[in-house]
Amino acid sequence: MRLPARVRIVEAGPRDGLQNEAAQVSTADKVAFVDALADAGHSIIEVSAFVSPRWVPQMADAAAVFAAITRRPGVRYTALVPNLTGLRRAHESNVDEVAIFAAASETFSRRNINQSIAESLETYRAVCDEARRLAVPVRAYLSTSFGCPFEGTVPVERVAELTARLIDVGAYEVAISDTIGIAHPGQVGDVIDAATRTVPLDRLALHLHDTRGTALVNVYAGLQAGVTTFDASAGGLGGCPYAPGATGNLATEDLLFMLDGLGIETGVRLDRVIEASRRIEQAVGHLLPSRVFRAAAAKRHTESPS
């Protein structure tokens, strides 16, 4: 079984992770977190979201975070944007790239962004057109690609079709997303197979959640299907298995432990990511769920002289 020699990790912790945290994290803590993640070797970091502060209060300081981070050469600092207003604010903050988010389930689309799928694609076409004018690359998420909390099963044909439409409206890459962490590895192969009938493999990424502990095995199925870009969140930030409604982001540490073991290059240093997670763990005020991070914490505890 041939696996890719190199994988690109999209670090989404500062945005997808923190936006699900109840405790308001200070701008200074966010900036230190992003800088630490860049130090760890990440080449692309989703820093924040230019969305309504009424909608996501945690992301209200997006511009302040972008103004304060240390831009390292070779690192792309990105932001989520829901519409043209968000894109313009993001551009004013000199983002390197923006991300848009459509859904593969009609009910989820209406509940999450208050638009039908078709309406959202029109919105995003306008965003992509303007982004092209501004020379800002656009990445897309396709939520609920493996299942919807309201509709249940989502047909692979619909995922494949919407992936193609997002590329068509102007995204350079689509992160096929398991929003509720329900995918199994057989399904990952099926969805990637279906999507690659219309879109080249190198335009696809996987954004997996670990709600049911399947994120890593789904990464492995993705690797076997040839996928080379995976989203992850430092510490598993944004998910906590001990909290009801936990979203359970795939932890960057868990992903790196496996990829390092498999000899797959990422350019990201596991020990440095653990350091970044330790700092943000104190800011969010609860233990982070990454198993590798917790195993490292347990080891420190055991080896401490006290």
Added chain:
Amino acid sequence: MRLPARVRIVEAGPRDGLQNEAAQVSTADKVAFVDALADAGHSIIEVSAFVSPRWVPQMADAAAVFAAITRRPGVRYTALVPNLTGLRRAHESNVDEVAIFAAASETFSRRNINQSIAESLETYRAVCDEARRLAVPVRAYLSTSFGCPFEGTVPVERVAELTARLIDVGAYEVAISDTIGIAHPGQVGDVIDAATRTVPLDRLALHLHDTRGTALVNVYAGLQAGVTTFDASAGGLGGCPYAPGATGNLATEDLLFMLDGLGIETGVRLDRVIEASRRIEQAVGHLLPSRVFRAAAAKRHTESPS
């Protein structure tokens, strides 16, 4: 990629799970747990260990547990035994099978059972000879097959050789065990490849720990290598990611969720295992780490009218 149509799960929660729990669990709670696991459809359950109560106080009531469980037809109730004394006590309790435990690392063997590997194989040869006389089948664990906390890397050749020796002394099956949860999926394929050079595939099982979140992906690599027997522990009992030194057993629920998704038959009902785990969770006094179990608990919480 062809996967097996059917998998056999060895439920080790009552022994490998509970033996790592700090709180003493009552005999009645253990009996109810074993009975609930049999109700869930398990065909083989490791009930307890006939070891010194000074060594493992949690297992001191092994005979009382065996005396009180309801034996269901078709279910094998097994026990861990370290030596001939343990075997005889187990036989008096009418166990259907016993399990012995060797290690692939010399240092771990000395620290865990106070014998060299060679000495332990002599002990186990005597156990297997006597077990054959008593018509009691013997299963073997081979600990630290993917890495040792003291020695680090363990050569695959040594794992293969010791697997063959355990079959040779009389075990019908060897559970190749990732005691510290350090394996990655590439290593699983390598170890199974090496072991099957000397032992038929159907004599091998995988006993995986989830300390670093890799248990499920390692199961998947095992399935792809043709392995059809996997150990698991209800609720992930015996491991807690929030406790230092957590051992992190693969949770039966997480395993079942993936196998059910892949359409692989097990005969075990996920909802019933979750019920069994809910009861034992109260007895051990802390939240169980299984992600699927926690996701189910979060769903109940969200949907509750309160």
